[in-house]
Amino acid sequence: MRHSTALGRTMRLAFALAEARFWLRNAGSYIGIFWYVLEPLVFFLILIFLQTNVGASSIPEYPAYLLLGLIMVNFFIGATTGAVRSMRDNNGLIQSVTVDTEAVPLSAVIQFIFSHAFELVLFIIVALLFHDLSWHIIWYPVIFSVYVVFVSGSAFILATLGVFIEDLFNIWAVASRLLWLGTPIFYSLSPGNPLYVLNRFNPLYYFITYGRDLVVYGVVPDPAGMVTLVFGSIATLAVGVILFSKNKRKFGEFL
Amino acid sequence: MNTESNVKQRESSEHVTAPRIDASAVSKRFRLARGARVLLHLLRPNRPNKSNLLQALDGVDVSVRPGEVVGLIGKNGSGKSTLLKIIGGLYEKDRGDIRLSGRVLYLSGFSYGTNPYLTVRANMSLIGTVFGLRRKEIKEKIPEIAAFAGLEDFLDVEAFKLSSGMTTRLNVSSTFFCMEHVKPDILLLDEVLSTGGDIEFQGKTMKKVENLVRGGASILVASHDLQFIERFCHRVIWLDRGRVVGSGPARETIAAYIKAYG
Numbered sequence: 001m002r003h004s005t006a007l008g009r010t011m012r013l014a015f016a017l018a019e020a021r022f023w024l025r026n027a028g029s030y031i032g033i034f035w036y037v038l039e040p041l042v043f044f045l046i047l048i049f050l051q052t053n054v055g056a057s058s059i060p061e062y063p064a065y066l067l068l069g070l071i072m073v074n075f076f077i078g079a080t081t082g083a084v085r086s087m088r089d090n091n092g093l094i095q096s097v098t099v100d101t102e103a104v105p106l107s108a109v110i111q112f113i114f115s116h117a118f119e120l121v122l123f124i125i126v127a128l129l130f131h132d133l134s135w136h137i138i139w140y141p142v143i144f145s146v147y148v149v150f151v152s153g154s155a156f157i158l159a160t161l162g163v164f165i166e167d168l169f170n171i172w173a174v175a176s177r178l179l180w181l182g183t184p185i186f187y188s189l190s191p192g193n194p195l196y197v198l199n200r201f202n203p204l205y206y207f208i209t210y211g212r213d214l215v216v217y218g219v220v221p222d223p224a225g226m227v228t229l230v231f232g233s234i235a236t237l238a239v240g241v242i243l244f245s246k247n248k249r250k251f252g253e254f255l
Numbered sequence: 256m257n258t259e260s261n262v263k264q265r266e267s268s269e270h271v272t273a274p275r276i277d278a279s280a281v282s283k284r285f286r287l288a289r290g291a292r293v294l295l296h297l298l299r300p301n302r303p304n305k306s307n308l309l310q311a312l313d314g315v316d317v318s319v320r321p322g323e324v325v326g327l328i329g330k331n332g333s334g335k336s337t338l339l340k341i342i343g344g345l346y347e348k349d350r351g352d353i354r355l356s357g358r359v360l361y362l363s364g365f366s367y368g369t370n371p372y373l374t375v376r377a378n379m380s381l382i383g384t385v386f387g388l389r390r391k392e393i394k395e396k397i398p399e400i401a402a403f404a405g406l407e408d409f410l411d412v413e414a415f416k417l418s419s420g421m422t423t424r425l426n427v428s429s430t431f432f433c434m435e436h437v438k439p440d441i442l443l444l445d446e447v448l449s450t451g452g453d454i455e456f457q458g459k460t461m462k463k464v465e466n467l468v469r470g471g472a473s474i475l476v477a478s479h480d481l482q483f484i485e486r487f488c489h490r491v492i493w494l495d496r497g498r499v500v501g502s503g504p505a506r507e508t509i510a511a512y513i514k515a516y517g
Binding site for chain 2: 017098253
């Protein structure tokens with residue numbers, strides 16, 4: 001009972017912090033929250049332009065393939081980048097009042113769940129326009145839920161490390177750019193490609209591949225692969241929560 | 256307004272019950288070096304570098320019983336905040352034993368939760384969530400908080416449009432109302448007694464402080480406001496360079512402190 005109350009408090013604070021940041025991110029701008037849609041849309045149009053004018057891709061249902069990959073990787077990069085700095089950004093709060101600090105990295109994830117919802121609406125519109133939308137999209141929340149578990153675990157790990165390693169924010173900015181380019185968002189990989197071998201160790205590759213299989217191509221992902229992804233995500237969350245909990249009393253000194 | 260004797264009139268039986276805060280021999284050292292120097296130290300772990308260490312607390316004992324208000328006094332850097340943060344779980348102790356019973360609330364200052372670009376209403380809501388209130392509870396409290404702060408007509412105005420005095424009223428009022436609602440068993444207050452605002456508001460907040468003090472929580476309060484400490488605290492602990500150098504009834508301990516530095 002006591003644990004559920006503490007969890008409820010943590011989740012309420014995480015939602016409140018995420019909600020505030022979500023609205024504040026584009027506060028004062030003319031189109032406000034529509035930047036959440038405009039940003040991936042512009043990227044999508046640029047990549048579509050490059051694909052049609054520079055190198056013709058043979059990927060079937062390419063617009064839906066591209067946009068889903070784009071928004072799924074955006075979610076990971078946005079949430080983890082937010083998490084790396086989250087403890088420092090909320091230093092005033094953490095040092096001034098007793099709070100459930102777990103709420104802070106979680107709020108970074110929740111903020112990007114909000115923006116992902118907007119991006120998903122954009123995806124549905126684009127997929128409809130290009131006749132790429134499958135009814136299998138109803139299964140997307142299943143894949144996305146597992147993805148959220150994985151991203152939350154990564155957020156806890158990065159938020160903890162971000163307290164002790166001030167350079168991590170810059171390191172992560174470079175690493176996430178490499179991840180963006182290395183993950184097959186706008187291209188596909190065949191088994192002979194060296195990047196394909198590297199991507200076998202890239203969790204994002206599996207999430208976007210299974211997401212595309214399910215939503216764009218209507219193919220049920222390999223059960224063994226799906227089970228590995230679920231347990232891998234739970235393990236990542238467990239590692240993240242344990243690492244964070246073991247170190248949270250040290251945060252005050254380093255922030 | 257309640258007098259000092261009113262505030263201090265507690266049932267003596269309360270004071271013989273087991274302490275809610277029982278800290279013994281608490282010690283803490285801070286490593287001052289950061290970044291590259293820390294990296295250097297990690298690469299050469301066997302090389303002692305005592306100049307990098309600051310002894311913030313050295314074997315401090317504190318106990319606070321239910322309903323008791325204990326003041327912490329001492330110069331800047333004497334270890335008051337460190338002690339409160341260790342008891343509040345914000346810092347890790349190096350040595351010692353701390354036993355707490357009940358819900359703990361640590362508070363330092365009032366400007367932790369407000370965002371200038373959020374409206375007054377949204378800021379009140381955010382502060383309420385920080386204290387663990389549910390959305391419905393916050394919604395019910397907002398008119399009361401706004402009336403106390405004199406901000407009823409500014410609820411939907413962004414905080415950056417408020418004067419500094421109004422911002423203070425927003426922060427202080429929201430905090431006090433939320434603290435009252437949460438009813439912590441252990442309250443750790445770090446320099447939060449100078450609430451600011453105009454004379455009328457200071458009078459109102461002082462009443463809130465008195466209610467809080469008389470509410471039965473075990474309170475450990477660090478402050479340089481010796482008048483307040485003398486008025487509200489049953490006992491005072493005087494810290495200097497991380498050690499307890501004096502402890503006892505408020506008046507005597509404060510007199511000794513003033514004599515030493517005054």
